[in-house]
Amino acid sequence: MKRFPKIVLLLMSVILMILPVVFGLMLYLETKGAINDSFLDSKKSxxxxxxxxxxPSLDHVSVLFLGVDDSNSRRKGGQKANQxxxxxxxxxxxxxxxxxxxMVSIPRDTLSYIPAVKYYDKITHAHAIDGPKGSMxxxxxxxxxxxxYxxxxxxxxxxxVVDELGGIEYDVPFNLDEPNTEDKGRIxxxxGKHNLSGDEALAVVRSRKxxxxxxxxKRQMQMIKAIIKKAQKTNSINKLDDLVKIVGKNAKHNLSFEDIQTLATSYSxxxxxxxxxxxxxxDANFNGSYFFNPDxxxxxxxSNKLRKDLxxxxxxxxxxxxxxxTQTYGDLMPYIEVTKKSLKQGNGQINKSDSADTVEPAIEPDSQESVQQPSEQPSVQQPEPSAEVPQEAPSQEVPQQAQGNEAQSGIPNEQQPSIETY
Incomplete structure (x- = not known):
């Protein structure tokens, strides 16, 4: 069985956040056949x-890592992975x-345009609507x-994975009371400081009440560092062989074995x-549902940092x-069908032949998505679309300039990559 350098496991553990060590194991431990078993080609080629x-052997590339609320109990209830x-x-x-x-962390409730349904909704719903392609x-x-990818x-x-590592040391910032993985009990x-089990660690990174x-x-990013610290221990690495089977049944991706091998060797x-x-x-509310309105x-x-990377x-x-x-409606508005005709590049004018009707959401918010938020958060109102907006031509794209305040890359020791948090 081919083994990739130890640093790859650590890197991929970081990258995958609450997807973490499992996909890294795929790079570190699995054979080509096992990796191909978890290959699920997206419609988006x-x-x-x-x-x-x-x-990946020639270009700078991007990967979107998705942690989904799929579990055995939910599958028994009829929920499919792509839902x-x-x-x-x-x-x-x-x-x-x-x-x-x-790595850029995107809050699950971020108000985002979902092309599959042509309206804005929580970005967490994109996968439930159209699978990985919808999220991408x-x-x-x-x-x-x-x-x-x-x-x-x-x-x-x-x-x-957390249980196989023997738990994760973490300073829990508040008292937790969350559903367990199977939705059949409470965590x-x-x-205070604890050695968290897998269920407890998951509750920490999922809780937002x-x-x-x-x-x-931010808690998810902190958990990354805790996982790295634990995974760096030789004894922890030796415990991971049994987790190979987890990858095959719980991970899906559209990276070929050759793609993964290239990434592993390039960043080893x-x-x-x-x-x-x-x-x-x-934070914002719309008809009683919480949304995160991105700045x-x-x-x-x-975007410009990422585009420079690529x-x-x-x-x-x-x-x-x-x-x-926002030029057309004054804000990001959920559940209004918008098209290329209604939002023209460069001026945002509404084509009056198009209606801007509010549509029924494809995914209804669940009980956790309608939690009470701080009393001072703004309420999103449904405005009338304006007939005119400033007509400014889009600027020409120019080569990406160096970011003046970028932190300099350090040279980490052999056991740990340099991690810079912004």
Missing amino acids: KSSLRDKPVD SRTDAMIYTTFNRDKKQIR ESVESTLNVPVD YARINMEAFVE KVKK QDSDLERG SSIVTIKTEQVTGT LENLVKL DLPKTNKKQFMNYLM
């Missing part, structure tokens, strides 16, 4: 934001020249960057910098659908 398909919501979305770039990996297209719409894993795998953990979607993203050096970022924004300036800034031209806010939507 090439990003519409790419001129041609990418080759599950995403609890974690990590958009990741791999830059071959810099030996750099950048929604992330492209939100960040204005291509998604080349995806990897999806369910929460049962995360639980089993209760008191505030005590604070917010944004804070949950200890001189690898890992940068973490997060989509920021504000456009933050999206543009993130050696793509610089973008500007006028090239984002969110900009066109």
Whole structure:
């Protein structure tokens, strides 16, 4: 059985966040046949934001990592994997020249355009509507960057991995009372330092009742570091052989064995910098449902960092659908059907021959998605579309300029990659 360098396991453990160690094991432990068993080709063969398909052996590439709320109990209840919501979305770039990996955490309730249904909704619903393809297209719409590949894993795998590692040391920020993996009991953990079991660790990274979607993203990033710390121990690595079977039944992706092998060998050096970022924004309510409204300036800034990683031209806010939507309606509005005709690139004018009707959502919010949020958060109102908006021509794309405030890549020791958090 071919074994990839230890650093690859650590890197992929970081990248996959609450998808973490399992997919890394696929790189570290599995044979070609086992990897191919978890291969599930997406309908999306090439990003519409790419001129041609990418080759990881030659190009800088991106991978969207998806953690879904799929479990054995939910499958018994009739839920299919492609109908599950995403609890974690990590958009990741791999830059071959810099030996750099950048991860962007996208809050699950981010208000995002879903091309499959032609309206804005929570980005977590994109996967339930159209599977991995739906998530890939929604992330492209939100960040204005291509998604080349995806990897999806369910929460049962995360639980089993943490348990196999012997638990994860973590300082829980508040008292927890969350459903367990099977939705048949409660996970209760008191505030303070604990060695968390898999179920307890999952409750920490999924909970958002005590604070917010944004804070949950921060906890997920903290959990990354805790998993790295535990996975670095030789004894932990030796325990992982039994987890090979978990990958085959719980992970799906559209990376070929050759793609994975290329990524593993390209980023096997200890001189690898890992940068973490997060989509920021504000809380909002629409008809009693909570949404996370992303900040456009933050999206543009993130997009240009990611586009620079991928050696793509610089973008500007006028090239984002969110900009066109706000120019037309004053804000991002869920459940309004919008098309290329109703939101024209460059001026956002409404074509009066198109109606802008509110539609019934394909996915109804569940009880956890309608939790009470802080009393001061704004309420999103349904405005009348304006007849005219400023008619500004989109700026020409220019080569990406160096980011002036980028942190410098350090050279980590042989056991741990450099991690920079923004």
